[in-house]
Amino acid sequence: MSSGTGKSGSRKRAVYPPTDYERIFHPQAIAIIGVSADENGVGFGTGMLRAIMMMGFEGKIYPVNPKGGTIAGLEIYRQVEDIPGPVDFAVIAVNARYVPDALEACRKIGVAGAEILSSGFSELGTKEGRELERRIQDIAARGIRVVGPNCFGIYCPASGLTLLPGPDLSRETGPVAFVAQSGGMSIDLAHAGKWLGVRFSKMVSFGNGADLREAELLHYLADDPETRVISMYIEGIKDGDAFFSELKAAAAKKPVIVYKGGLSAAGARSVASHTASMGGSRVIWHSVLRQAGAVQVNDTEEMAQANLAFATLPPKAFRGISIVGGGGAIGVTACDTAETYGIEIPALPPELQERIGSVLPKPGSSAINPIDVANPFVGPEALKEVLLGAAEDERVELQILVSLLFHYKGLARAFGRPVTEVTPYRELAQCVRDVVAKTGKPVIAVLPNMTRGVDSMDVTELIALTRREYLSCGIPVFDELHDAIRAISHVNNYYGGRIK
Numbered sequence: 328m329s330s331g332t333g334k335s336g337s338r339k340r341a342v343y344p345p346t347d348y349e350r351i352f353h354p355q356a357i358a359i360i361g362v363s364a365d366e367n368g369v370g371f372g373t374g375m376l377r378a379i380m381m382m383g384f385e386g387k388i389y390p391v392n393p394k395g396g397t398i399a400g401l402e403i404y405r406q407v408e409d410i411p412g413p414v415d416f417a418v419i420a421v422n423a424r425y426v427p428d429a430l431e432a433c434r435k436i437g438v439a440g441a442e443i444l445s446s447g448f449s450e451l452g453t454k455e456g457r458e459l460e461r462r463i464q465d466i467a468a469r470g471i472r473v474v475g476p477n478c479f480g481i482y483c484p485a486s487g488l489t490l491l492p493g494p495d496l497s498r499e500t501g502p503v504a505f506v507a508q509s510g511g512m513s514i515d516l517a518h519a520g521k522w523l524g525v526r527f528s529k530m531v532s533f534g535n536g537a538d539l540r541e542a543e544l545l546h547y548l549a550d551d552p553e554t555r556v557i558s559m560y561i562e563g564i565k566d567g568d569a570f571f572s573e574l575k576a577a578a579a580k581k582p583v584i585v586y587k588g589g590l591s592a593a594g595a596r597s598v599a600s601h602t603a604s605m606g607g608s609r610v611i612w613h614s615v616l617r618q619a620g621a622v623q624v625n626d627t628e629e630m631a632q633a634n635l636a637f638a639t640l641p642p643k644a645f646r647g648i649s650i651v652g653g654g655g656a657i658g659v660t661a662c663d664t665a666e667t668y669g670i671e672i673p674a675l676p677p678e679l680q681e682r683i684g685s686v687l688p689k690p691g692s693s694a695i696n697p698i699d700v701a702n703p704f705v706g707p708e709a710l711k712e713v714l715l716g717a718a719e720d721e722r723v724e725l726q727i728l729v730s731l732l733f734h735y736k737g738l739a740r741a742f743g744r745p746v747t748e749v750t751p752y753r754e755l756a757q758c759v760r761d762v763v764a765k766t767g768k769p770v771i772a773v774l775p776n777m778t779r780g781v782d783s784m785d786v787t788e789l790i791a792l793t794r795r796e797y798l799s800c801g802i803p804v805f806d807e808l809h810d811a812i813r814a815i816s817h818v819n820n821y822y823g824g825r826i827k
Contacts, residue, residue, distance in 0.1 A: 354415035384487030423447030443475035478534030479510030501526020652729030658697035
């Protein structure tokens with residue numbers, strides 16, 4: 328990275344072209360260039376048309392193909408110039424050599440932005456591919472913003488834009504934005520967010536990043552009122568100074584979670600062939616992210632879990648927590664993990680231990696903290712009293728409830744009933760919701776499942792239903808205790824230096 332400083336020593340901020348992001352993310356009319364004239368076509372353009380229609384996009388859609396005809400009840404226009412009304416956003420999915428002409432046609436009719444799904448540009452490493460991408464950049468500089476090429480596009484639940492090939496993504500909007508060079512990473516996170524409980528404001532897969540890319544998108548999202556959490560998957564950056572400046576500025580306003588790919592030698596080779604980007608040094612990247620105040624994660628799963636924590640927990644650090652669950656090993660694991668991440672599990676005072684112990688089964692239970700409830704069948708009302716009691720300790724700022732619901736499988740067999748009928752998962756979620764409302768202290772649910780064979784699909788269904796109940800009550804859910812504590816540590820590390 329160059330210094331990027333002026334005579335005064337202060338870092339210069341980049342100047343970006345004027346961009347109508349409202350028309351890009353919330354278009355009233357879109358053109359899809361490269362649909363098939365065949366109703367059964369399977370190309371990117373036709374796939375995106377179907378996906379957007381299935382998502383329920385309510386604006387006007389103008390398919391374009393030189394052969395004309397109709398598709399899905401819509402007239403296909405032979406060229407962009409034939410479209411009868413204004414167009415805000417375009418999807419371009421034609422052969423790479425035709426992309427510049429299609430983009431220029433969009434620019435001439437006043438399209439604000441276009442996503443180019445087509446590949447065959449700089450990622451090939453060929454002279455022809457680099458020249459085609461340079462032509463895209465030249466056209467963009469004359470007045471149209473470009474996402475891509477070689478990307479999956481934009482997902483905006485509020486407007487009905489979706490990634491390729493994502494017709495079944497959630498239409499429920501939320502506070503998390505995601506920016507990525509990888510289309511596959513974007514669609515995977517969008518699907519994971521649907522069941523994890525992470526809802527997105529905007530998601531941008533920018534591929535090669537010929538025009539719009541990480542630094543400028545950070546600049547926009549930092550002040551986007553629809554976004555409270557920014558997450559990113561970065562393979563390589565174009566302008567180190569601009570990226571660092573925007574990252575630092577954004578992280579001062581809201582959490583920015585960064586997963587940097589290509590830090591290993593093998594990963595760097597893969598990155599270069601994927602989006603023609605450079606990987607970089609692990610040590611340098613970690614230092615840059617730390618200096619900027621960004622949240623560093625190491626894989627997609629950790630990124631999704633951090634998104635969940637930041638989106639659902641109050642904006643503060645949680646230094647002391649309680650752990651409630653069945654089994655001594657859970658307590659030992661909790662203590663070891665919490666200590667690793669600098670989180671305290673304070674022993675409760677004797678009077679609270681006595682109160683909590685009075686509602687727990689004997690023998691085998693312990694009310695010290697971690698609180699061992701002795702068996703997985705302790706009822707929701709008893710667990711409610713345990714959580715209410717632990718919350719009275721001022722050192723406890725957040726609680727984790729670990730429920731081993733898979734043990735209800737044996738109970739269900741004994742009763743000859745479905746496991747979803749014998750497990751009080753709805754009552755459990757309601758009791759936890761009541762605890763949060765009464766104490767003002769958040770509770771995280773952890774739902775491990777050690778029975779994932781084909782003979783335990785009913786348990787998998789039970790866990791999914793329980794997760795849904797918790798999420799409907801505003802309670803975040805994690806699969807493993809370690810994941811929950813690690814996510815809390817990310818929240819602590821970010822807010823610890825910002826909110827007192």
